[in-house]
Amino acid sequence: MRADRLINIMILLQNRGKMTAKELANELEVSDRTILRDMDALSTAGIPIVSDRGTAGGWRLLDNFRSKLSGLNIDDMKSLFLFPSGKLLEDLGLNSQALDTRQKLLAAIPGSYRDEAQAMWERIYIDSSTWRQSKEKMHALETVQQAVWENKKLKIHYEQADGEQKERLLEPLGLVAKGNRWYLVASRDGELRNYRVSRIHTAKVENEVFRRPLNFNLAAYWEQSKVEFIQNLPKYDVQVEIHPAIIKRINFTGKFVQMIKTEIPNGDKWIPATLRFNDKQEAIEFILGFSNKIKVISPKDLPNKVVSLAMSVIDFYSNE
Structure with missing residues (x-):
């Protein structure tokens, strides 16, 4: 409107x-x-x-003009009570006593909104942690956060995916919580990059202050970064037929495979589908794990690769 x-x-x-x-x-x-x-x-x-x-x-x-309009509606008011995970607040060193904070907020909002805000508080709880506690240690988060707040350059020793450590001088722009992991968005040599905070082994705040890029929007950048990351992931598609007994298990194991297409079951009740993996080796190991419940249709060379891996497993245990 x-x-x-x-x-x-x-x-x-x-x-x-x-x-x-x-x-x-x-x-x-x-x-x-x-x-x-x-x-x-x-x-x-x-x-x-x-x-x-x-x-x-x-x-x-015009200078000194201030409107009394807040623009807040009932949905906005209710959303204020959906606090982030207490673990994330704790990571940032903030007081995670959400109960006290929400009690104060509840007392401050108009009475007409109070009941619905209270209902939202009592019915929705956000937990961004995993079922198993993460073993990631973030020794540098406090230092990184300081550099972000103070707009100062940051020198880090960063562990890359291959395990090699590199020294980097960064202009830290913001912190992003993705699930239960923290990422640092920073500029290096004029290029925006993402760094997993748990891979930062040491961090030192430099005295030099930097100028933030004009019109930089952390949320907008992160959303675009996610899209580009997904688009650039390696893809290895496999056409298969799946026994109906395991179809739910495959849907559940989304961490290892993405089912991008399913078709109507054939005469034997097996379900034609297309599975997407990161690479061929990942596909071979996954398919072998389901024994005789996944039948590979294409690529044509893949069944031989699965058989070869199965034979190597048999030889390994036969010689024990």
């Missing part, structure tokens, strides 16, 4: 100071032309909104 959008524009300008029409359009998912019409409507309504021209220009509210 247009009224909601006009309120959102005022809130954005109030919080960020100045934004271009394109930035507002991207934030609110409308066209630049729509934003310009909205600015005319706000001006006509008596809102002191002005446009600064030039390379550093944009729309802003």
Whole structure:
């Protein structure tokens, strides 16, 4: 609705100071032309909104103008009670006494919202940990966090995927919690990169302050980074027929394989499907693990590879 959008524009300008029409359009998912019409409507309504021209220009509210509009609706109020995992707050060194915090918040919101917010609190709990406690140690998280807060360069010794350690000088831009793991988003030599914090063996905050990239948005960058990561993962597709007795087990083991396509069961009740692995060796080992319950259709050379691995297992235990 247009009224909601006009309120959102005022809130954005109030919080960020100045934004271009394109930035507002991207934030609110409308066209630049729509934003310009909205600015005319706000001006006509008596809102002191002005446009600064030039390379550093944009729309802003006149100095000292503050709207009392919060823009919060009932869904917004309820979402405030969905606290992140207490473990993540603890990692950051924040007081994880969510009960006390939510009690204070509950007392501060309008009475008309209180019952629904209380209901959300009592019915939804977010736990981002795994079933088995992670063995990852994050010796450097506190130092990394300090560099992020202070906008100072960070020197780290980082363990790569192959186990080799490298020294890196970074400009730390933000921390991201993915599941129960922490990642550092940083700029190195002008290129944005992601570093798993548990692989940082040592970290030292440098005295040099750096300038953050203009218009950098941590959440937007991370979402795009995830898309690119998934697109660049190696893919090895296998056409198979699956015995119905194990179809649920394959769906459950999504960590090792992705079932990207299934078809109508054939005359023997076996289910044609396409499985996706990271590489051929992973496919061979997975298929062998299900014995005679997965039949490989293609690639044509794969059954021989599975047989070869099975024979090597037999020879290994026969010679024990």
